[in-house]
Amino acid sequence: MKFSGCPLFRDVQKAVGAHPAAAYLAVMDTIESIPSPLDVPEDHQVITIRTVMARPESVFRAWTEANYLKEWWGPHGFSNTFHLFEPRPGGRWSFVMHGPDNKNYPNESVFIQLENPGRVMLEHQSEPHFQVDATFDAIDSAHTHITFRMKFATRAACDKLRAFVTGKNEENMDRLEAVLARMHG
Secondary structure (H helix, E strand, O other), rough: OOOOHHHHHHHHHHHHHOOOOHHHHHHHHHHHHHOOOOOOOOOHHEEEEEEOOOOHHHHHOOOOOOOOHHHHOOOOEEEEEEEEEEOOOOEEEEEEEEEEOOOOEEEEEEEEEEEOOOEEEEEEEOOEEEEEEEEEEEEEEEEEEEEEEEEEEHHHHHHHHOOOOOOOOHHHHHHHHHHHHHHOO
């Protein structure tokens, strides 16, 4: 297998040194650590849909650049401290959400897939467990249709959180829209 032209291989080789064998082993470890996307029926999902006034490239940036994401991730009143943010397949995202109740909510996720500018998938590995599958489809030159899916392994796990997260995801999208407006304002 030839890896020398692969961007991940070059990044890993740079990080671990010039030895190709070490880089190859690191790439293989990274590939093996990427979770598989969940293929679940709609009753195992919480789906939030929003059309925003921004191009898919800007929406993708707001999801994959820490300085933007930390401003909007979470419902109204929350702030975030990012400890580790590696937006690439197999990359980790470790952060704490600080709630308006003065409580801290540690979160750990792993990125599954990133397709610039159309998709971000990640697995939330802290409780509650779920996957996020967010797609960004251009409607015209100034608008993007966002489909934000929280996928749960079971219907019971989804139903347990559906009533709570449905409104909170709308708040998330409100905050995302405000960030997108600032990006282009």
